[in-house]
Amino acid sequence: MTYESEDELRPLIEQLPRSIEPAHDLWPAIAARIEAQHSRPLRRSEPARPSRRRWAAALAAAAVIVVAAASSLATAWLLRDDRPPAAASAPAVGGQREAAYLRATAALAQELAVRRDELAPETIAVLDRNLAIIDRAIAESRAALAADPANGDLAELLWASYQRKVSFLEQAARLATPT
Amino acid sequence: MRRIQMLVASAALALVLAAPATAQQTARGWAATSGVAVRVLNLKGTTRIIGWDRDSIAVSASVPPDGRLYGGGGRAAVKLGVEPAAPGGEPPAATLEVRVPQGASVSVKSATADVDVRGVGGTIEVMSVGGRIAVSGNPREVSVESMAGAIDVVGDVPVVRVRTAGGSATVDGAVEDLMVETVSGPIVVRSRAPRRTRLESTSGSIAFEGGLAADATLDVQTHESAVKLTLPRTVAASFELTTFDGLLINRFGSAAARPSRGGKPLRFTANGGGAQVTVRTLKGDVAVYRR
Numbered sequence: 001m002t003y004e005s006e007d008e009l010r011p012l013i014e015q016l017p018r019s020i021e022p023a024h025d026l027w028p029a030i031a032a033r034i035e036a037q038h039s040r041p042l043r044r045s046e047p048a049r050p051s052r053r054r055w056a057a058a059l060a061a062a063a064v065i066v067v068a069a070a071s072s073l074a075t076a077w078l079l080r081d082d083r084p085p086a087a088a089s090a091p092a093v094g095g096q097r098e099a100a101y102l103r104a105t106a107a108l109a110q111e112l113a114v115r116r117d118e119l120a121p122e123t124i125a126v127l128d129r130n131l132a133i134i135d136r137a138i139a140e141s142r143a144a145l146a147a148d149p150a151n152g153d154l155a156e157l158l159w160a161s162y163q164r165k166v167s168f169l170e171q172a173a174r175l176a177t178p179t
Numbered sequence: 180m181r182r183i184q185m186l187v188a189s190a191a192l193a194l195v196l197a198a199p200a201t202a203q204q205t206a207r208g209w210a211a212t213s214g215v216a217v218r219v220l221n222l223k224g225t226t227r228i229i230g231w232d233r234d235s236i237a238v239s240a241s242v243p244p245d246g247r248l249y250g251g252g253g254r255a256a257v258k259l260g261v262e263p264a265a266p267g268g269e270p271p272a273a274t275l276e277v278r279v280p281q282g283a284s285v286s287v288k289s290a291t292a293d294v295d296v297r298g299v300g301g302t303i304e305v306m307s308v309g310g311r312i313a314v315s316g317n318p319r320e321v322s323v324e325s326m327a328g329a330i331d332v333v334g335d336v337p338v339v340r341v342r343t344a345g346g347s348a349t350v351d352g353a354v355e356d357l358m359v360e361t362v363s364g365p366i367v368v369r370s371r372a373p374r375r376t377r378l379e380s381t382s383g384s385i386a387f388e389g390g391l392a393a394d395a396t397l398d399v400q401t402h403e404s405a406v407k408l409t410l411p412r413t414v415a416a417s418f419e420l421t422t423f424d425g426l427l428i429n430r431f432g433s434a435a436a437r438p439s440r441g442g443k444p445l446r447f448t449a450n451g452g453g454a455q456v457t458v459r460t461l462k463g464d465v466a467v468y469r470r
Contacts, residue, residue, distance in 0.1 A: 153444070
């Protein structure tokens with residue numbers, strides 16, 4: 001990532017909301033359960049009553065499934081009106097579509113951050129290394145498109161990099177989810 | 180005599196003490212339908228799934244003492260795997276061999292365990308964090324993804340989806356509909372007459388070798404890595420090759436055989452056209468060769 005691009009991106013990133021809640025009535029209950037789990041973590045050596053453990057596991061599994069579904073819905077919602085641009089009318093950098101991608105990746109990154117501790121250190125290293133590669137590609141594509149805003153091929157390359165980041169974050173979240 | 184008794188007692192004690200450290204061999208089986216759906220979880224170690232010509236599932240496992248094999252289900256769906264013997268324990272590193280009906284559909288999840296699926300004809304889905312994934316045979320559909328592990332798919336498969344961030348991805352066979360996506364891992368595809376192929380990577384090199392159906396599309400996209408296409412001299416296709424800051428080499432034919440860069444697409448048609456080949460990269464080199 002170049003410093004110029006970081007400077008360009010920072011104001012956009014700072015405008016992003018800290019969290020995006022899926023528009024669904026189930027979310028408050030799920031969030032409360034997740035919060036409860038995180039505020040009272042079970043130590044591995046801590047004995048627990050079997051029935052309570054089963055319920056906790058069931059609730060956690062249900063929460064994971066619904067969170068994953070909500071995440072996908074949220075991503076789809078965030079990107080819902082952003083069709084690939086026609087080559088002849090490539091949008092300028094910083095437009096609505098880019099903002100939607102930034103919102104989507106920020107939401108996914110936040111979701112993944114919640115489960116980051118569940119990943120092995122070597123997995124986190126792979127994750128960070130590849131995210132850095134994608135971020136650098138986004139910054140470079142963005143700079144090239146800023147210099148030639150009407151170029152549809154450059155726009156396609158930028159959107160492809162954003163889409164790869166979305167796919168990668170979703171994949172990481174899936175892999176971090178216990179079965 | 181007393182000395183012999185002492186020796187025997189010591190040997191017995193040693194055996195008892197050594198036993199817990201030895202992996203336990205376990206076998207289980209279920210009757211199943213020919214198209215049974217099988218879900219397998221083995222996070223560490225090795226998982227091998229083999230299709231066989233019986234309507235049953237047979238599992239043989241080597242499980243360390245800190246783990247246990249579990250499984251259950253009906254004739255149409257079975258879930259099995261290896262889990263810690265004690266709640267909250269670390270996932271054990273087990274060796275799992277599962278024989279399933281040839282028409283079965285299989286879903287496997289792994290963390291670092293290597294996964295090998297062969298001879299299974301249904302749909303195959305494998306997710307791994309860092310283990311190597313190998314799929315061979317003629318399944319109906321393959322969908323594999325890994326964070327860092329290498330992925331190899333060999334066989335004639337109508338639909339293949341491969342996604343890995345840092346691992347390599349290799350596909351070899353007749354695939355009609357192929358999508359391969361990596362971040363930094365290299366992609367190698369050897370395919371016979373695919374109809375729809377999409378290969379994407381950020382910094383991993385991409386090599387495609389094979390023919391193209393008359394109405395095929397081949398879309399290749401990278402950010403900074405090289406793209407190499409090797410096609411039969413008889414292929415009928417229209418080409419659109421674009422690199423903004425890389426070298427473009429056309430060794431396919433005399434038409435537009437010029438090296439170029441700067442983002443201006445190189446377009447040409449071979450043998451009357453038909454298939455559509457599109458390559459787009461910001462910084463990578465693009466080379467097209469004739470086989």
